[in-house]
Amino acid sequence: MTDFQTLRGMVDILPSETERWQRIETLARNHFSLAGIDEIRTPLLEGTELFKRGIGEGTDVVGKEMYCFVDRGDRSCTLRPEGTASVVRSVIQNGLLSQGPQRLWYGGPMFRYERPQAGRQRQFHQLGVEFFGLSSARSDAELISVAWDFLKDIGLNGLTLQLNSLGTLEDRIHYRIKLVSFLEEFTELLDENSKKQLIKNPLRILDSKNNDVQKLLDKAPTIGDSLSKESKERFCQLQQILKRLEIPFVINQKLVRGLDYYCQTAFEITSDQLGAQATVCGGGRYDDLVEQLGGPPTPSIGFAIGMERLIILLSEKTFDSNIPNVYLVNKGKEAELEALFLARNLRAANIKVELDNSGSSFGKQFKRANKSKASWAIVIGDEEIINGEIKIKSLDKLSNKKDELVFNMSDMQNIIQFVKPFDH
RNA sequence: GCGGGCGUCGCCAAGUGGUUAAGGCAGCGGCUUGUGGCGCCGCUAUUCGGGGGUUCGAAUCCCCUCGCUCGCCCCA
Numbered sequence: 311m312t313d314f315q316t317l318r319g320m321v322d323i324l325p326s327e328t329e330r331w332q333r334i335e336t337l338a339r340n341h342f343s344l345a346g347i348d349e350i351r352t353p354l355l356e357g358t359e360l361f362k363r364g365i366g367e368g369t370d371v372v373g374k375e376m377y378c379f380v381d382r383g384d385r386s387c388t389l390r391p392e393g394t395a396s397v398v399r400s401v402i403q404n405g406l407l408s409q410g411p412q413r414l415w416y417g418g419p420m421f422r423y424e425r426p427q428a429g430r431q432r433q434f435h436q437l438g439v440e441f442f443g444l445s446s447a448r449s450d451a452e453l454i455s456v457a458w459d460f461l462k463d464i465g466l467n468g469l470t471l472q473l474n475s476l477g478t479l480e481d482r483i484h485y486r487i488k489l490v491s492f493l494e495e496f497t498e499l500l501d502e503n504s505k506k507q508l509i510k511n512p513l514r515i516l517d518s519k520n521n522d523v524q525k526l527l528d529k530a531p532t533i534g535d536s537l538s539k540e541s542k543e544r545f546c547q548l549q550q551i552l553k554r555l556e557i558p559f560v561i562n563q564k565l566v567r568g569l570d571y572y573c574q575t576a577f578e579i580t581s582d583q584l585g586a587q588a589t590v591c592g593g594g595r596y597d598d599l600v601e602q603l604g605g606p607p608t609p610s611i612g613f614a615i616g617m618e619r620l621i622i623l624l625s626e627k628t629f630d631s632n633i634p635n636v637y638l639v640n641k642g643k644e645a646e647l648e649a650l651f652l653a654r655n656l657r658a659a660n661i662k663v664e665l666d667n668s669g670s671s672f673g674k675q676f677k678r679a680n681k682s683k684a685s686w687a688i689v690i691g692d693e694e695i696i697n698g699e700i701k702i703k704s705l706d707k708l709s710n711k712k713d714e715l716v717f718n719m720s721d722m723q724n725i726i727q728f729v730k731p732f733d734h
Numbered sequence: 735g736c737g738g739g740c741g742u743c744g745c746c747a748a749g750u751g752g753u754u755a756a757g758g759c760a761g762c763g764g765c766u767u768g769u770g771g772c773g774c775c776g777c778u779a780u781u782c783g784g785g786g787g788u789u790c791g792a793a794u795c796c797c798c799u800c801g802c803u804c805g806c807c808c809c810a
Contacts, residue, residue: 315800315801318800318801318802369808370807370808370809371808371809374735374808375808375809392809392810420810422808422809422810424735424807424808424809425735425736425806425807426802426803427803427804427805427806428803428804428805429809429810430808430809430810434810435810436810437810438810503806503807514808519806519807520806567809568808568809569809578810585804585805586804586805586806587808587809587810589809589810590810591810592809592810613810614810615810616809616810617810618810619810620810639768639769639770641768642768670763671766671767671768671769672767672768672769672770673766673768673769673770674762674763674770675769675770676769676770676771677770677771678770679769679770680770680771681770681771687769687770689768689769691768691769692768693768701769703769703770705770705771707771711769711770711771714769
C-alpha cells in the first residue's frame, strides 16, 4: 500500500471522470444563466455560529456532522456543511437584498462528518439555487422547474418530484400537537429512534424507514389537514402551476426534510436507481431564515443538488475524454524541436495536439498514435527536416496504411485547414 | 455513532496451511535502427491493506488496526 491516502470519505476525481463533471457543470451554468440566476461564491469556512443558528442546533447536521476547529485567533470555525446559510450571510453582509429580489446559484464542496456509503461522502459537492425576496407560489414553481428541467436535460430518467407543504410556523405547531397526541397512544409500537424523535422533533418520525412505524402513520393525522386556509390555497396554486408546466409530481405528506428552516413548500427529486440515498435534489421555502440571521424579513426558497449522485446516475454513459485531432510523431534532434514548434502553432489554431516526447522508434510512436484515437498523425523526422516538409496520415481504421500526404513545412495555413475538424 | 460483507500488481482476478503467489487487461521493451491497427516473445507483486500472534511452515487460522462497501441514523 502507499504511504498516503485520502482521508476517509474524501475522494479524488480522476481524469477519466472529470469530463462528466464538466458536462454537468456547463449544463448547469447554461440553465441557470438562461433563467436569470447569477453565481455567488462564498468561503468554504465560516464561523461555527452561522450554521448553528442557520440550520438549527437540534439537527443532526449541526449536532454531530460538522467539521469544526479552533483557529489561532481562538475563533471557532466550521467547514460549510451546506450552502444556504453561507449565501444568506453573504447576501445580508453585502446588502444585496436592498437591490431587489436576488436569484443566485452556487456550487462546490460541502463537508459532513458522516459514515460514508453509496452516494454519501464526507466531502461532497452541491449545486444550489436560492431565490430571495420572492414569495409567490409562482416563484416556487419557477424554482422547481429550473431544477427539473436541468436534471431532465442531463438525461436522467426514473426521477420523481415529491411535493409537500409544511405550512406556516403556526400550522406546524398545530399539527405537531395533533401528531404527538396520536403517537403517544401508541408509543409501544414505535422503535427506539422514533421514541427519541417524539420528544425532540416529532415531525421527523414521518419519514422513518421502519415499516411498523409507517403502518401506524397511515392512520395518523396528516399535515394537510392542519394547514390554514391560506397555506392550503397556496399549495393548491403551486400544484396547478406545475400541472400547467407539465411537470409531474407526487404529493408526499410525510416529506418533512431535516433542516429546521423549511416552511410552506418542501420538495425532493428522487431517483429509483440510487439505493438508500435516493434524493438527487432537495429544497424548500425558508421565509424566516434571513431575518433569523439578522437581515430584513425576506421570503426565500432554494434547492440543492448532490453532484456525486448525478455522477452515479450518469456513470453508465461513457464519454470519450480528450481525444486529440493530431498525434505528432517525431524523431531526431531537429525534428523534435520542429515538432514542438508545430504543436504550438496547431494549438494556437484550436487543434488538439498530442506531442510524443518519448524519442522511441517510429513504430512505437505509431502504436501510441493509434491508441490515442487521434484522427491524424503528423510525421516529422530527419528526412522531413532535410526536405522542409511534414507528412500527414489518416489514422482512421479503414484508411490505407501507405497513404500519406506531404505538406511544405512552412505552409502552416494549409496544414491547419487540412487537419482541422469539421465544425458542427 | 451502530450492524453485515470485503481488502492478492495501475485495473480485473486464481489461490482457502506446504517447495519459486496462476491468468487476463493496461504499461514498458523486442521481433520491425523511419512508419500504426493483427500476431508472437520477453519484462513488470521477495509479497497478499497494516501490525501482532498461532505454527516446523500462513495470502490462507486467531487478535488488533486502517480502508472500502452495503444498510441503520441522517441527508444532497
